[in-house]
Amino acid sequence: MSTGADQDVIVIGGGIGGMIAANRAAQLGLKATVLEQGDDRYPCNSRYTGGTLHICTRDIMLEEETQRQLIIDYSAGFVRDDLAKVISTHGRRAVRWLQEEGLKFIRASGSEHHKWTLAPPGRVRPGLDWEGRSGDVLLRTLEQQLNKRGGAVVRNTRARSLINEGGKCTGVVAECGGVNKDYRARAVVIADGGFQGNPELVKRYISGHPERLKQRGAGTGRGDGLLMAQAFGAATTGLDRFYGHVLCRDALTNEMLWPYPYLDPLVTAGIVVTVTGQRFVDEGRGGTYTANFIAQLDDPLSAFTIFDHDIWEQPGRFGLIPPNPHLANEGGTMHKAADLAALAKAAGINGVALQATVAAYNKALAEQTEKPLSLTPLRSTKKYKAMPIVKPPFYAVPAVSGITYTMGGIVISAHAQALREDGKAIEGLYVAGAAAGGMEGGPEIAYVGGLSKGGVTGLAAAEHIAEWLGKSPAITH
């Protein structure tokens, strides 16, 4: 069945990427419809978000050239220069545009990172708490705006394939109540939020044991967009990386232990070992980096973060919802002992090896002047202060890798067009938000920012479609 070619733009997915693309397109005089698989207040990462618009955890309003260089350096050149330029030019514009749509921002903490946070803030207590908060307000506001502009979010409708006419994308086949419908349009924007909710794809690209990871988000990104785009001939990049955090393993069963508190402040000040008592990751490169390495273990449920009294009392109290005291208050398992041998026994870790690992780590911290510490694996100390593990009591917290969203995806141009392997754009096909690849990840597992990525690509896609259809002045990047 066909609904006719009466739309200019069909957007797949009603998260930040899709809702910005649809609204901006409608604002520029185009007819835009969002197809959303969920119902009512449909769950998605944008609804659950903490709400901070940042770039590489720095102020999104930083001067453009500084920001472009920051993205290149932070990702060790993984992010293409033209994409780094788009992010640095349009990140701040996304904030201003959202303000014009009626959204309010607050500074969620004294940290530069939290300067531009959607109000009311999305991180106030342990567990999932989204109703009436940043992402929920964002989506409801943007849907009202879209309705006013003559567009709509069509719920319970899951896009299944793209319509290919002579290599041009001219619509979407979507399923609603077991019936497939054709939604014809001049352009399609894939904004389905990534593939973290598809165990088969996670197994193919990220971890041998997807069931041993914790979905640290809505899990609604099931890779439909990626698969549809691949079937159309689009190129993909960086599929092996994800944004996430290290969580207490009890988050698998205890709803109060995800998405917050996460263990990152303990991980980056102490060490992470497996049951063998040995380290396997450079913890000093951060929680997202460590979460990716935990996911790659033969058994991702074999990692523990090890720390001492001072780490628990100092960095353990760092952050908006820190592990100290929330981890203990919410019943997270914390093995605690007066010495390392007893700690290892309580946690089921090889005690001899753990003592040797901690001794080598403490020695390196005390003696080495070169950075990073020459250990196997190396231990960076530049971004986060590594602290010795010397003062009892000692702690071991069983960890799980929390996957929030996949960083890789469909290769895009600076105008958010889906590209083929030869670098040519697929006419009529665009990508926004977490479905877009090449803006994050790579060898450094660089987290540039999920919301800023959604904002930048949503605006870029809509503006290019409008320009192409003769509806707006050219937007230069």
Ligand SMILES: Cc1cc2nc3c(=O)[nH]c(=O)nc-3n(C[C@H](O)[C@H](O)[C@H](O)COP(=O)(O)OP(=O)(O)OC[C@H]3O[C@@H](n4cnc5c(N)ncnc54)[C@H](O)[C@@H]3O)c2cc1C
């Ligand atoms: C707890 C948490 C805290 C976070 N905090 C921050 C933060 O402070 N700052 C930051 O930058 N980022 C943060 N993020 C990440 C950020 O929220 C996401 O990267 C961003 O919201 C992704 O937006 P999106 O539009 O790409 O995807 P989503 O918001 O996931 O939206 C995609 C939508 O597509 C729909 N969909 C999927 N497949 C189909 C299909 N086949 N057909 C129709 N619809 C489909 C889904 O149902 C969903 O509604 C956080 C995420 C979480 C979970």
